[in-house]
Structure formats: structure tokens, C-alpha cells
Amino acid sequence: MFKLSKRILTLILAFMMIISVTACSQETAQEPIVEEEGIFKPGTYTGEANGLNGTIKVEVTVDANNILEVKVLEHKESPGISDNAIISIPESIVKYQSLKIDTISGATFTSDGILEAVKNALLSSGANIDELMKEIDVSSEPGETINKTADVVVIGGGGAGLAAAVSALQNDATVVVLEKMPSVGGSTIMAGGQYNAVDDARQRAYEMRPELIAEIESYTKQEPVNETHKRLMEELAAQIEEYKANGSTYVFDSPQLHALQAFKGGDQVGNLELIETLTKGAEESIGWLESLGVEFHDEIATVTGALWQRTHQFVKPLVTGPIDAYMEYIANKGDDAEVMLNTTATELIVEDDRVVGVKAKQGNNEVIIKANKGVVIATGGFARNNEMVKKYDAHWGGLDNLGSTNSVSATGDGIIMAEAVGANLVGMEYIQLLPVGDPVTGGMQGNISINAANQLFVNSEGKRFVAEDERRDVLTRGLLEQPDQVMWILHDAHEYYNEEVRNDFNETIGQLVESGVVVKGETIEELAINMGVSPENLRATVDTYNQAVAGEIEDPMGKKLLQDPFDKAPFYASKRVPTIHHTMGGIEINTLAQVISKDGNIMKGLYAAGEVTGGIHGANRLGGNAIPDTVVFGKIAGESAALEK
Ligand SMILES: Cc1cc2nc3c(=O)[nH]c(=O)nc-3n(C[C@H](O)[C@H](O)[C@H](O)COP(=O)(O)OP(=O)(O)OC[C@H]3O[C@@H](n4cnc5c(N)ncnc54)[C@H](O)[C@@H]3O)c2cc1C
Incomplete structure (x- = not known):
């Protein structure tokens, strides 16, 4: 009985399905096929918007309902600083199918620029941008x-x-x-x-001003605080004697001098065993880095706060x-x-x-x-x-x-x-400030400081206030004492000899002038006017500095690393403020x-x-x-x- 009923039921169902399929196909046969409306018109679109340093251009590929790919085609953002935004904002747009993406802090302008450029590209695809700006909920995604x-x-x-x-x-x-x-x-x-290391081969290419002998000898005459300190001073004294006996005139250096400068420059708070490991290792590590394919320029300079001409620069930027x-x-x-x-x-x-x-x-x-x-x-x-x-x-x-x-x-x-x-x-209370932060972001963009021996720092009155070869804390304290806590870094064509010369952050001086971050003058007076400082004051400041470089007077600020006169046009100036740069304290380690x-x-x-x-x-x-x-x-x-x- 049950079997029969089931067979009959199956037949009835099959019959009904035939009728319904026939009915459907008749319906579609009678009406034209309407393609379901999508969110986008499929294709590849480009869009542009402003980032921090200029135009960002993107390419966006969509099908009817999905953003398939976002590519940043062109940008002028600073490498390193903008990398995270350039990688992750496009990825997030595709992942969440949304323009409501959190910006990457520290690269906010770049993030906003990419989002705006993608929005502009999607406008051409007929997208409803309001729909793409709705909040996204990522919290409910399952984890493993x-x-x-x-x-x-x-x-x-x-x-x-x-x-x-x-x-x-x-x-x-x-x-x-x-x-x-x-x-x-x-x-x-x-x-x-900037990489400080003793490097005999490269440092020998430079002459040392004779008065710097007294400077390095001063490191051998400190009150020893422990046995390592005493030994380092004795070793340095012997090295200086040998240098003098040989009649050498090139830039003197040794891991011992580097260590004693780092120790004294850190107010004798650092651990000398660790410091010596650092200064010896810095010299040896040049070879290790080169073995991995890293290239160094041959020029050796003095980065701000380095105290000595042993600063190397990598060939690739930053x-x-x-x-x-x-x-x-x-x-x-x-x-x-x-x-x-x-x-x-x-x-x-x-x-x-x-x-x-x-x-x-x-x-x-x-x-x-x-x-x-x-x-x-x-x-x-x-x-x-x-x-x-x-x-x-x-x-x-x-x-x-x-x-x-x-x-x-x-x-x-x-x-x-x-x-x-x-x-x-250890040392958690020691936080390093720099006087060379960007007035808007606190970052290093637009910092034209390239060689302490050739730079001038002037305040808003066009007057120097510190020796530019000093320690970083001294430089920053000097700036904090200025009424508006704003200063200008000045360089001339001794360093920026054409528009294509780059600062340490891979920005050309030409770009920086064009974007208004740096001002330029063909004369000191023109530079002063563009900076908004007194031309008379700036002229007097530069004349006095040049007398010190020529050895006619003691530098009024006590600067020792003096290289070229500030007299080669064009002249450049970049406005700067104090910024937090380094935290010296942290986890205690041994060598x-x-x-x-x-x-x-x-x-x-x-x-x-x-x-x-x-x-x-x-x-x-x-x-x-x-x-x-x-x-x-x-x-x-x-x-x-x-x-x-
Ligand atoms: C703009 C700028 C310019 C500088 N210029 C110079 C210079 O020219 N010469 C010089 O000697 N020094 C310079 N310094 C200082 C120097 O760069 C830094 O002290 C040094 O690079 C720090 O290296 P690090 O590897 O210790 O830390 P970082 O390079 O910051 O690396 C730490 C890494 O750890 C990751 N991380 C953090 N927390 C976690 C976590 N919980 N889980 C997983 N990952 C985590 C971070 O994302 C980061 O990638 C400069 C510093 C800045 C900011």
C-alpha cells in the first residue's frame, strides 16, 4: 500500500515539475533577457589625487559587482614612510570592497590620497560612492x-x-x-x-684641520670612571702619538676614539663594554653588509650630532x-x-x-x-x-x-x-629630541641637513644660536630657548650644487623648493626675504660665520667642525621644529x-x-x-x- 502510494506521488510530482519548467521556459521565451544590474561598469579605470608630496595615480579594475584590483601607478611619496599605506590601502579596498578604510597613521596624507584617487577612478565606473563609504565590520571574521x-x-x-x-x-x-x-x-x-664607523680607507681621503688634534687629545685626558675607560684612553693616546710621529694629516680615527666620544656624548651613562662592541663592530660590519650586497658611497661626512667625520651613506636611498x-x-x-x-x-x-x-x-x-x-x-x-x-x-x-x-x-x-x-x-628616562622636525608632521621630510660642518642654524631673527656641530640635546635645548621654538637650516651650493642633489631622505632640493618646503635665494638678502627674516641680520650672521671659517676669528658659537664658507649661490633654507627622535632606554643586554x-x-x-x-x-x-x-x-x-x- 505504502509502496504504491509513493510511486503515484512520485509520478504526480514529476508531472507537476514538467508543467512548471514548461511554464518557466515559456515565460523566458516570451520576455527579453534582462542582465542583472551591477554596482560597476566592468573595466579598468584610473584616478588621481594629492598625497603628501604630489599627485598619486591609481588604476582600479572592476567587474559588475567587485573591485578586483587596485594598483598605485605613480606617486612622489617618501619611500619607507609611505610604504605601508601604498601596500595595505589597496589590499584593504579589495579585501573589504570598501572605501571606508582606516588610514595608516604616520602616512595619513598618503592613505587619504590613495583613497581619494580610487574614489575618483570608481566615479568613472558609475559606482555609488555612498554605498562604498559604509562602515565595515571586521570583528566577526572567523579566526584560527x-x-x-x-x-x-x-x-x-x-x-x-x-x-x-x-x-x-x-x-x-x-x-x-x-x-x-x-x-x-x-x-x-x-x-x-647615516652609518658611523671607522673606515681607514675612506677617511684617508680627507685632510684634518690641525687644531682638531687638541680635540681628540682631550678624550685621553678625562678622569677614568672604570678600567675599560682607562684602557680606552691609553690605547687612544698611543694611537695619536703614532699618528703624529708619522706626520699624518688625514682624518684621524679609531674604534677607541669613536667609543670615547659615544661615552662622553652620552654623559658617561652608557655601558662602555657595549659601546666598545658597537664601535669595533660598526667597522667590521661594513664588510658584512658589503658581503650581502650593500653598497656604501666613498664620501665621509659628519651627520648632525655625530661629533666626528666618520658618517657613511648607503648608495641606495635611506x-x-x-x-x-x-x-x-x-x-x-x-x-x-x-x-x-x-x-x-x-x-x-x-x-x-x-x-x-x-x-x-x-x-x-x-x-x-x-x-x-x-x-x-x-x-x-x-x-x-x-x-x-x-x-x-x-x-x-x-x-x-x-x-x-x-x-x-x-x-x-x-x-x-x-x-x-x-x-x-635601563636608561628609560633618556629620550632624544631633534631640532630638525617638519613643522606639520614632526617627520624628517624637507630636512636639508646634510653635513654638520657646512650647515648653519638660524632663528626667526636670522641669528645663530648654537654651534651646529654640537650634540643633539644641546642643539634642541638651544632651539627650545628661542621664543617661537622655530629655526631654519641653511645650506648653500657647496652641498646642493644642482637641483637634483638629494637630501638624506631622497628628496631633491628642486622638488623641495617647488613644493614650498624649502626656500631659495640667489643672494643672502633674497634668501632672507623668502624666509621672512631680517636681511641685515642674516647678512651679518653669514659674514661672521665666514670669518670663522677663514680662521680670522673664533666662531662665536664655538663650532669646531668648519668646512666651507657660506658663499656659494644658490642658498637654501628649511624651517624646522623640535621633534621626538630616539628612545635611548630599553631592555638591558650584555655584549x-x-x-x-x-x-x-x-x-x-x-x-x-x-x-x-x-x-x-x-x-x-x-x-x-x-x-x-x-x-x-x-x-x-x-x-x-x-x-x-
Ligand atoms: C626618520 C628617522 C631617521 C633616522 N636616521 C638615522 C640615521 O641616519 N642614522 C642612524 O644611525 N640612525 C637614524 N635613525 C635612528 C634609527 O633609524 C633607529 O634607531 C633604528 O633604525 C631602529 O631600528 P630597530 O630595528 O631597532 O627598530 P625598527 O626599525 O623600528 O624596527 C622595529 C620593527 O618591529 C616591529 N614591531 C614592533 N612591535 C611589534 C610587535 N609587537 N610584533 C611584531 N612586530 C613589531 C615594527 O613594526 C618594526 O618593523 C633615524 C630614525 C628615524 C625615525
Whole structure:
């Protein structure tokens, strides 16, 4: 009975379906096919808008309902500073199918420029822009747990972290690098690329002013504070005697002089063993970097606050040379190395008194990385963490009103994670300000300082107020004493000999003048008028400076590194303000980059390198000593971790 009923039912259903399909096909046969209306008219569109330095041009490809691809075709944004926005804003637009994307802080103008250019492109596709501007909800995306294991886990893909990764790989370890931003590089890739190191071959090309002998001898006559200090002074004294006995006239230098200058320049607060490791390592690391394919220019200058003519410059702009070389080395290691972008380390995993791994977040995913041998913390400084800056600053006050030169990623994460597992922190109260920040962003854009020996700093009255070859804290204090806390950097055609000459941030002087960031004059008086300062004052300032350069008078500001007279047109000036630049304090380490605990012991499995550490630069870092710090201690940390038993 049941079987029969079922068969009948099936037949009835089949009959009904035939009728309904016939009815449908009849319906479609009678009416024309109407293509469903899409959001976009399919195609590829271009759009333009202004970024920070000029026009950004994008190309957007859409089908009827989706944004398929966004490409930034052309831009004039500063490399390093804008990289994260140029990579991640197009990715996010495609991922979320929206123009309501958070801008990348630190690259806000670039982010806004890309979004506006994409909007302009999509307008041509007939898109309803209001629909694309609706809030997006990313919180509900499902997450998973990602588990990985490597010999060495490096937190932070900036200069120190990538140097550590390369060095660990060179010591046969497998490596995972965790990087919280959409691209590697951190503050390092934005840096001016000044690298202080003793370099006999290159420094011999320069003559030294005879009066500088007395300057270097003064470093041998200090009251020794410990045995290392005493030994360094004795070694330096012997080197100077030999130099004089040989009748040498080229620029004298040695790792001992470099170390004594860094120690004194940091108010004798730094750890001399670490400083000596830095200055010897800086010299040796030139060869290591060159072996990785990094090229240096042969010219040696004195970056602001470096105190001596030992500043090298990479051939590739900013610090892209070393970062590209590290990344190429890592890429060639195949499965032995992985760089996880957009992955924020949150916690160190400790088992049996040893650091054995790292917990991290990647979007909504949990990431757990076990480290067979060691974890290297290389997360940079904390200049971009207002809370920490306020908490630790003991020497300036009022820093919350200042901008910063740093990458937005410099939020002190590694210091917080290390302290949470018992690491000791040193020198946290020492925060470095620079007097050369951009008045709008606090960044380094438009900073034309290129050689301390040839630059003048003048205030809004056109008068000098400090010796331009001084330490950075002295320079900044001098600026803070000016009524409006605004100054101008002046250079002439001795450095900027044509429109194409670039500053340390890869901007040509021609571009900077065109954009109005830098003013120019064919005479001192014309320059003064364009700066809005008194032509009489500026003329008097320059005349006096030139007399000092000619040796006719003592420089009224006490500047010692005097090179060329300020007399070669055209003349250039760039307006500048104080800005937060470097945090000297951080995690305590020893010369093997092992982290030291609050009770003075070596913390097993934990290493640190770069600006996240403290104790090297003391109360004031010399200009050009931080990039060597990332290379030297990054390399040591990677090797130490890889060789940990
Ligand atoms: C504009 C500018 C110009 C400079 N110019 C010079 C110069 O010419 N010469 C010189 O010697 N010094 C210079 N300095 C200083 C020097 O660049 C820095 O001190 C140095 O580069 C810091 O390197 P780092 O590797 O320690 O940190 P960074 O390069 O900042 O790298 C840290 C990395 O860690 C990542 N990170 C942070 N937290 C986490 C986390 N929780 N999880 C995962 N990743 C994380 C960051 O995103 C970043 O990529 C300059 C600095 C700036 C800002």
C-alpha cells in the first residue's frame, strides 16, 4: 500500500515539475533577457589625487559587482614612510570592497590620497560612492590558531630584527620573523642612512684641520670612571702619538676614539663594554653588509650630532639598501625562513625559567610560535607611545605636544613584553629630541641637513644660536630657548650644487623648493626675504660665520667642525621644529645580546637588539650611531640565539 502510494506521488510530482519548467521556459521565451544590474561598469579605470608630496595615480579594475584590483601607478611619496599605506590601502579596498578604510597613521596624507584617487577612478565606473563609504565590520571574521616552530623567532622586521634573522640563518638556524606592519623596515627603512664607523680607507681621503688634534687629545685626558675607560684612553693616546710621529694629516680615527666620544656624548651613562662592541663592530660590519650586497658611497661626512667625520651613506636611498639585502638573503633561504607580516607579538612564552616561544595576533587568528633555541626582541623604540613617553621622560617635560620622526610602529611593545617576564630596563628616562622636525608632521621630510660642518642654524631673527656641530640635546635645548621654538637650516651650493642633489631622505632640493618646503635665494638678502627674516641680520650672521671659517676669528658659537664658507649661490633654507627622535632606554643586554633580568641574571632563550635595548647610547645618542647599533647587535643576537644549546 505504502509502496504504491509513493510511486503515484512520485509520478504526480514529476508531472507537476514538467508543467512548471514548461511554464518557466515559456515565460523566458516570451520576455527579453534582462542582465542583472551591477554596482560597476566592468573595466579598468584610473584616478588621481594629492598625497603628501604630489599627485598619486591609481588604476582600479572592476567587474559588475567587485573591485578586483587596485594598483598605485605613480606617486612622489617618501619611500619607507609611505610604504605601508601604498601596500595595505589597496589590499584593504579589495579585501573589504570598501572605501571606508582606516588610514595608516604616520602616512595619513598618503592613505587619504590613495583613497581619494580610487574614489575618483570608481566615479568613472558609475559606482555609488555612498554605498562604498559604509562602515565595515571586521570583528566577526572567523579566526584560527596558527602553530609554527623555528629555531629562532625574531620579533620585529626592522633593521635589528632582519640583521638577526640573516645572522641566525648564517649559523644554520631556521627562522620566523614576526612583523606587525604590512611591510618590513620599521623606523630603519625611513632613516637617513647615516652609518658611523671607522673606515681607514675612506677617511684617508680627507685632510684634518690641525687644531682638531687638541680635540681628540682631550678624550685621553678625562678622569677614568672604570678600567675599560682607562684602557680606552691609553690605547687612544698611543694611537695619536703614532699618528703624529708619522706626520699624518688625514682624518684621524679609531674604534677607541669613536667609543670615547659615544661615552662622553652620552654623559658617561652608557655601558662602555657595549659601546666598545658597537664601535669595533660598526667597522667590521661594513664588510658584512658589503658581503650581502650593500653598497656604501666613498664620501665621509659628519651627520648632525655625530661629533666626528666618520658618517657613511648607503648608495641606495635611506636604509633601503640593507633592508633589501636582508630580505633577499631571507627569501633565498626557502623553507628555512619565513617573515609573517601583519602579525603582532603580544606575549613571550616562558617554561621552566626559559623563554620558549611567542604568542601573536594576525587579524583574528591566534599565532603560537615555538622557539627551539631562542627569541630575539627587535621591536624598536617607544617614541610613538605617548603613555610611555610621558611616564619615562625625566629631562624635557611637555613632550606630548611634539611630533615624532619615528614609524608609527615604535610603540615599545618589546619593552612591555620583556618587562612582563622579568627583564631589567635601563636608561628609560633618556629620550632624544631633534631640532630638525617638519613643522606639520614632526617627520624628517624637507630636512636639508646634510653635513654638520657646512650647515648653519638660524632663528626667526636670522641669528645663530648654537654651534651646529654640537650634540643633539644641546642643539634642541638651544632651539627650545628661542621664543617661537622655530629655526631654519641653511645650506648653500657647496652641498646642493644642482637641483637634483638629494637630501638624506631622497628628496631633491628642486622638488623641495617647488613644493614650498624649502626656500631659495640667489643672494643672502633674497634668501632672507623668502624666509621672512631680517636681511641685515642674516647678512651679518653669514659674514661672521665666514670669518670663522677663514680662521680670522673664533666662531662665536664655538663650532669646531668648519668646512666651507657660506658663499656659494644658490642658498637654501628649511624651517624646522623640535621633534621626538630616539628612545635611548630599553631592555638591558650584555655584549652577546643576552637579556639581563631584574635580579642581574642572564635570561635563558631571550635576546634583544636595536632601539628596544638600553644602556648603549647613555643620555644622548650620537647621530649616525643607531643604524650601526641595529647591524652590530642584530648580528650578534641572531648568532647567539642560533648557537644557544
Ligand atoms: C626618520 C628617522 C631617521 C633616522 N636616521 C638615522 C640615521 O641616519 N642614522 C642612524 O644611525 N640612525 C637614524 N635613525 C635612528 C634609527 O633609524 C633607529 O634607531 C633604528 O633604525 C631602529 O631600528 P630597530 O630595528 O631597532 O627598530 P625598527 O626599525 O623600528 O624596527 C622595529 C620593527 O618591529 C616591529 N614591531 C614592533 N612591535 C611589534 C610587535 N609587537 N610584533 C611584531 N612586530 C613589531 C615594527 O613594526 C618594526 O618593523 C633615524 C630614525 C628615524 C625615525
